[in-house]
Amino acid sequence: MQEALLTVNGLKKRYGAAEVLKGISFDLKRGETLSLIGPSGSGKSTCLRCLNFLERPDEGEIVLEGERIGRLGSRFMSDRELAPQRREIAMVFQLFYLWPHLTVRDNVALAPIKAGGMSRAEAYELAEAMLEKVHLGHKADEYPERLSGGQQQRVAIARALAQKPKLILFDEPTSALDPELVGEVLGVIRELADEGRSMILVTHEIRFARDVADRVIFMDGGHVVEQGRAREVICHPQKDRTRAFLGQIGEAGAAEPAR
Amino acid sequence: MTAFLAVYSSYLHEWWPRLAGAVRVTIELSTLGFALAIVLGAVLVLMLRSANPLARAAANAFVQFLRAVPLLALLLALYFGLPSFGVTLSGYWAGILGLGLQGAAYVAEVLRGGLTSVHKGQREAGLAAGMAPHQVFLWIVLPQAMRVMLPPLLNCYVALLKDSSLCALIATDELMLTARAMASEYFLPLHIFLLVGLFYFATAFPLSMLSRVLARRLARGRRALGVN
């Protein structure tokens, strides 16, 4: 059995009186694409944001390649202490959060230079290579405001790739895009999955999850309700709640009707 | 009208060098006062944003107090009042201190507004990419905040330029005091004060215009970006 790249154990998080995560546990193997699906408020984004400690879990452990994320002994790490660990985990945000005062190339190269210690020349070379990968090499000198939403998100993906991360997290990457721009972003994500990258994808695009993800986790109300191989969970959901969710979005699998 | 202007043609060559020298002092007062205001303002912002409630309260009280007090009262207090406590400042340095203290209150508000104008997600994206907090501040938050802060900071400098005229009342040899002296020497107060007004205008107006242009360009740019 191949050792897991990422192990999440007993993640709990509350906001005031509301408990958003009630004990989430799962594994991710190297090279696997895992998709988190579920209704709004189920805690999927919160769970994702806990993985790189943008949110602090109240309880639970996150271990990446044997290293505990976010904690030193019994206390939490500061942002400064977290920086090296965050280098290993890249995140692509729903609202892209490209830095508007920098060109596309500088957006991709900034972190490798400042946090990765690369020289500007090396970083630019890397940036241009990553931009080529997302089919935006020709836009390197533009500013983000001149790009379409889909292009901006692809730049954000290039920025994430430039970190040379062990794991890439996607937080609803296409939810803020106009429908006709969704395809170009999903296309890039599919290419990354085919390359064998380790990725966790929170998304509402169930058909995409079914076709591209290796495994799927269905979350509801802060719990993991069902998990398994993507095609199985989505086409043949075992639990009622899963079935209800999938039926509601009208994404009841491929050829076979739900039992 | 022509008789009025004729006065200038006779006296300008005498007046110009004296006033030009005084303008230098005015600019020194304003610039040094502004520099002090920036430094103090930055300290105040740090205190205002700190987790320590005592620091926040102290900074708030300081800002509120300075904004409620006229600059002239502050200058007179510093120049005439401090010696009773053993500290004697020249009009020049009392002026810079007074300008700096009042400027700091304004600068602190501007800095605070600029920093909060940067969307939280910008910082998150920086942290998520593995950059340390100070790097995120220096390369991502500050550049974006500067765009918002530059016009009001320019306005602050212009305000200090004008306020430096009050230093005349604490015996500082800047433009206004020189003008007073010359007005009684030559018995031509109207001509001299109008000329001096022109000097102030020539220094302040370009900066105010610049500030307005920058502010307009900023408003256009943010609309183009939409979200964020």
Next chain:
Amino acid sequence: MNPGFLDILRTLLAGAATAAQVAVGAVVIALAGGLLLALAIVFTRSNALRLVIGAYVEWMRNVPALAHLFVLYFGLAAVGVRFSPLGAAVLGLGLVGAAVLADVFASGLRALHAGQREAALAAGLTPAQALRYVLLPQMLRLTLPSIGNYASQLIKDTSIASAIAAPEIMFYARNLVTSTFQTPLIYGGAILLYACIVLPVSSAFAFMSRRLEVGR
């Protein structure tokens, strides 16, 4: 001859009365003048008029108030127009205030959607009625915070009038200093007095602005 703090305050309070007079006089000129200038800037079709008003506003705003007061008090006296210290202070601060508020009101008016005026005219109101019942009320609500800022600044600026011998707070303060030696107490008292006047005024404006916002 060592007056206590209370005696000092009593003397300074006499100055406060003058300061109040100056402030009220200047505010009236500033509000009326600023409004007229703003209406002219926004609604006139004459580019020349807009340029002239613009020049006036820029001149008043880029030259220190002290210079304006000196021009009015000392300068005009030399050509035969004599103002009392109070008169020069009220006029000078009022004219500067008119320039400041002209800017504030003009941007306030422009910020209102053009459709507001059109809807009013389409409903059969005359332009004057549209102004009075639709545009101005909204503009005042919008600009209340800026007016508040101006008011606080004006109260502080009355101190400048001491330079042309207007008997307001700083004038009394400096006289007291020369006749007694309680310098820190006197200036401390003056500062406290200003703070006690300005802080309630700015809080009142802030309170009013917030209430009007909520009412929307």
